Amino acid sequence: VQLQASGGGLVQAGGSLRLSCAASRRTFSNYVMGWFRQAPGKEREFVCSIDWSGGMTAYRDSVKGRFTISRDSAKNMVNLQMNSLKPEDTAVYYCAAGSPTYYNGYYYPHEYDYWGQGTLVTVSS
Numbered sequence: 001v002q003l004q005a006s007g008g009g010l011v012q013a014g015g016s017l018r019l020s021c022a023a024s025r026r027t028f029s030n031y032v033m034g035w036f037r038q039a040p041g042k043e044r045e046f047v048c049s050i051d052w053s054g055g056m057t058a059y060r061d062s063v064k065g066r067f068t069i070s071r072d073s074a075k076n077m078v079n080l081q082m083n084s085l086k087p088e089d090t091a092v093y094y095c096a097a098g099s100p101t102y103y104n105g106y107y108y109p110h111e112y113d114y115w116g117q118g119t120l121v122t123v124s125s
Helices: 026-030
Strands: 003-006 009-012 017-023 032-038 045-050 057-059 067-072 077-082 091-098 119-124
Touching (some): 017 091, 017 119, 077 091
Antiparallel strands (some): 032 045, 032 091, 091 119
């Protein structure tokens, strides 16, 4: 599975961005999809995930109520709508795909098998 993330950019605090991740395989619908982010000098951290059916999601506490993950299996895409952005959301955002086992949030990088190249989100104050 090849993943291509897009949609990053520069936005003012309080603004919105929509990230997209396109997957190369039809079996995309079988995978758990997640978004991680990595700020300069910091470790990669979990942002959110969505299970293979789109029926279950998980979010880190700091983005709950502001970010929404969704998937469009017909288009082999997963989207991340980010609203009310804050300067601390500034990071490179990565999408990832994980083989389905038991969905319990998929909070950790080792649970994912494939990674996209990342897209930079910069939120100015």
